[in-house]
Amino acid sequence: MQRVPLIRRSLALATVVAAVILTSYGGALAADSVVRGYDHLINKAYLPPDFHQRTFDEVWRVWPEPMRGLAEQASPEERRRMAFERYGLTLRPDDDSGKPLQYVVDGDGNWTMNCFACHGGQVLGKAYPGRPNSDFDLETMTEEIRRTKIRQGATLTRMDLGQLVLPLGTTRGTSNAVMFGVGLMASRDARLNLVPPSVLPRMVHHDMEPPPWWHFRKRSHLYIDGFAEKGHRALMQFMLVPENGPKVFREGENDYRDVYQYLESICPPKYPFAIDRDLSQEGREVFQRQCAECHGTYGDRETYPELTVPIDEIGTDRVRYDALLPEHRRGYAGSWFADFGGRRVVIEPEGYVAPPLDGIWASAPYFHNGSVPTLWHVLHASQRPRVWIRQGDPDAYDTQRVGLSVRELAEIPAGTFDRVLRRQYFDTARRGKSAAGHAYPEQLTESEKEAVMEYLKTL
16 A cells, blocks of 8 residues: 655644644744645655665665674664664654655655755654754765665765765764855856856865754744845755756745745754753843843743854854855855845854754754753853763763763774764864854853753753
8 A cells, every 4th residue: 555645644743733823933824835845855855866775775784793793683674773873864753654754765765865864853762853963974874875886786876976075974963064055056057057167166174063943933044154044945955966957946946935834833842851940940030141132032022133143252163154255155145046136145244143042952962063962061161072972872861961961081082993983973173173162151150050051941
C-alpha cells in the first residue's frame, strides 16, 4: 500500500499545526498554507538526489572497526539506527514511515537533502523541526557515502565531488553554509542565469551553528549580522545548484510562500523539567535590568528590539563578520532573491544581531558558531572550555548547566588522528571557533547568574 505524506495522515500533528491560526507577529495565518509548507519541505525535492537507498543501506561497510563488526552482526533496522546516530539524522515526528526528517525520500528510493538537515534536530531524544541540528555530521556522511558509491560503482554527485574542494563542516553540528552561498552565487547573474564568474570570490571557510527557526517570526532580517530582509525568495538560496535554472526558482515561489508561513508558525518547545518559580522571578527582574535591552522582553507583552551590537563591543568570534564582504551583499541586494533591490539589504552591518531567547534551553550549543555548550558557560565567560566533546548517549542533557552534556579538556588528546573522531571535539582555539565575547554576565553576582539561568528556562 502506498504511503501518503506525513502531514496528510498524522491527525495529531495536523491538528497542532492547524491550531496555529493567530500570531501577534504576522496576523492571521492560513492553516492550510502552514500544513502545505511543512509538507513541501519533507516530501518535495528541490535539488537533484544525493544518493540512493541502496547506498545508505550499505554505508556501514566502510565504517571503521569495531563499528563495522557490530553493524555486520546487527539487523537491517539496527544498522539503520546506527547510521542515523552516526550522521545526526532523526525520524520524522509522529510518522511511522521510518524516513528521516532531514531528507526527502521518494518512491524510487532517492534521498535528497532538505532544509531540516541543519534546521531539524533533537533534544532529549525527541526531534523538533526548527531546532538546530547540533548532531549533523555532513562532512563524515559525505565522505562515507562517496566511498560506498565507489565500492558500488554508482555515479558520484555534486556533494560527493564538491566536498573534495569545499569543506562542509569541521565540527559535528556546524556547517560552512555561508560560503556555499558565496561560491554558488559567483556563477549567477542577478536573474539567476548561469554565467562564468568574472573573478573567483574570496572564500573564507568557517563553520556556523544554524539558528532556531522558532526565532523566524520575531525577526525582520535574516542571518547573524541581519543583513537581508526576510522574504520567501530569500529562503530559496539553498536551491543554487547548477542543475537549477531561473525557471526552477520561479516555479517554486508559491511553494516557498507556504514554507514562509510554516516558519512563521513555529513555536519553541517548553522546558520539560521542574522550574523554581521563585528563583525564576528573581531572574526575570535581573534579566529586565541587564539583558532585555538587547534580547527583548517576554510574557504577555513581548518586545524584541532586533538590536545590532557593534562587533568590537560584543567581542564574539568575528570571522563570520569579516568573511561576507560588501560586494557579496551588493550582489545579493541586486538579485532575484532580494527582489532586484526591492528588499532592504544592509551592505555594511556594524556587528551581530542579538537574537531572541525563546526556547533557549533547547537550542544548545550557543553563539553563532556553536562554541559554547551550556547556558552556564554563556553566563560564565571566563570558565568556558578550551575544548569540549559531548559525553553520554545522544539523548544526554545537562539539567544543571542547561545544555549539552560535555567533557571539558585543555586540548584534543594527543594521537587523535581519526578525522571522524576529531570532528566530535570542539576546539575553540581554531579559527572561526572562538568562544570569547558576550562578557556582559560577568557584571552579575553568582546568585544573579543562577536566577537568570532559571528564568531562561521559562522562555
